[in-house]
Amino acid sequence: MTKETKKPNGSAVAAMMSAAFSVLVLALVHTGTFASSSFKDWVLSIGKLWVPGAEGIGPYSGKETFMLVAWFGSWIVLHLSIRKKNVNVTLWANVFMILVALATLLVWTPILDLLFP
Amino acid sequence: MSSKENNKSALLPPLESSNVVVWVAVSILLITVLFLTAAPFADLLLGPSEFALPGAAHGILATVGMIVGTATVYLGWRLFIGEKRTFGDLRILAAVSSVLAAVTIVTGNWIYIAYRGPGGPREYFKSVIPEVHEIFFEFKEFIALFTLPIAVATTYVLWSYRETLLADTRLRTGVGIMIATAWAALMITFVLGASITKLMSV
Numbered sequence: 001m002t003k004e005t006k007k008p009n010g011s012a013v014a015a016m017m018s019a020a021f022s023v024l025v026l027a028l029v030h031t032g033t034f035a036s037s038s039f040k041d042w043v044l045s046i047g048k049l050w051v052p053g054a055e056g057i058g059p060y061s062g063k064e065t066f067m068l069v070a071w072f073g074s075w076i077v078l079h080l081s082i083r084k085k086n087v088n089v090t091l092w093a094n095v096f097m098i099l100v101a102l103a104t105l106l107v108w109t110p111i112l113d114l115l116f117p
Numbered sequence: 118m119s120s121k122e123n124n125k126s127a128l129l130p131p132l133e134s135s136n137v138v139v140w141v142a143v144s145i146l147l148i149t150v151l152f153l154t155a156a157p158f159a160d161l162l163l164g165p166s167e168f169a170l171p172g173a174a175h176g177i178l179a180t181v182g183m184i185v186g187t188a189t190v191y192l193g194w195r196l197f198i199g200e201k202r203t204f205g206d207l208r209i210l211a212a213v214s215s216v217l218a219a220v221t222i223v224t225g226n227w228i229y230i231a232y233r234g235p236g237g238p239r240e241y242f243k244s245v246i247p248e249v250h251e252i253f254f255e256f257k258e259f260i261a262l263f264t265l266p267i268a269v270a271t272t273y274v275l276w277s278y279r280e281t282l283l284a285d286t287r288l289r290t291g292v293g294i295m296i297a298t299a300w301a302a303l304m305i306t307f308v309l310g311a312s313i314t315k316l317m318s319v
C-alpha cells in the first residue's frame with residue numbers, strides 16, 4: 001500500500017492572503033492621502049519614481065505602487081514561510097473576506113467623510 | 118414517463134468543459150463584429166481626443182474581461198459545488214482574466230490622465246455633479262485594482278493545485294470565494310465605468 005502524498009495548502013493560502021493584504025494596503029494608503037495632504041504629496045512622489053504619466057494621474061500612481069509592493073513582498077514572504085505547511089484554510093478564507101470587505105469600505109468616500117469630517 | 122423522469126429531463130445539462138471556452142470565444146467574436154460594423158469606428162478611434170484610442174481599447178478590454186470573468190464564475194461555481202471533475206477550461210479562463218485585468222488597468226491609467234486633465238470629465242463632474250467623481254468614480258478606480266491580485270492568486274492556485282483541488286473541499290471553497298470576489302469587483306467596476314462614460318467620456 002502506497003502512502004498518499006498531498007501537496008500542502010500553504011502556498012495557496014499565501015497567494016490568497018497576499019492578494020487580500022495588497023488591497024488593504026491600497027485602501028489604507030488611500031485613507032492616509034485623504035487625511036493628510038503632506039502624505040498625499042509623498043505618495044505622489046513615490047509614484048513619480050517609476051509610473052509613466054504619474055504627474056497626470058496624481059497620487060493614484062503612488063497608491064498603485066504601494067499595492068504592488070505589498071502584494072509581491074507579502075507573497076514572497078508568506079510563500080517562503082508557509083509553503084510546506086498545512087494551514088487552516090477556512091480560517092484564512094474568512095480573514096480574506098474580512099480584509100477585502102474592510103478595504104472596500106475604506107475606498108468608499110462617504111465612509112472616509114465620516115472618519116475625517 | 119414518471120414525474121421524476123420529467124423533472125430530470127426538464128433540467129438543462131451543464132455545459133461541457135470545452136464548450137464554455139468555445140462559447141466565450143464565439144461571444145467575443147460576435148461582439149467584436151457587431152462593434153466593428155455598428156460603432157462609429159472612425160470617430161471612436163480617430164476622433165478629436167488624443168485619448169480616443171486608449172479609451173476605445175480600455176472599453177473593449179473591459180467588455181471582453183466581463184464576458185471572460187462571467188464564464189469563469191460559472192465554471193468556478195461548478196467547481197465550488199463539486200460538480201466539476203476536470204477544469205482545464207477554468208484554468209485557461211482564469212489566466213486570461215488575470216491578463217485582461219492587468220492590461221485593462223494599464224489602459225485605465227492612460228486614460229485617467231485625460232479624465233483628470235484640464236477640461237476633462239473630473240473638472241466637469243466636480244462643477245456639475247460632484248458625487249459622480251467623489252463617490253462613484255473614486256470607488257471605481259480603486260475597486261478596479263482589487264481584480265488583479267485576486268485574479269492572479271486564483272490563477273496561481275488553479276494551476277498549482279490542478280485536479281488535487283477536487284479532494285480538498287476547503288481549498289476549493291477558498292478558490293470559489295476568490296473567484297466570486299474578483300467577479301464582484303469586476304462587475305462593480307464595469308457598471309460604474311460604463312455609466313460614467315455615458316455621462317462624459319474622455
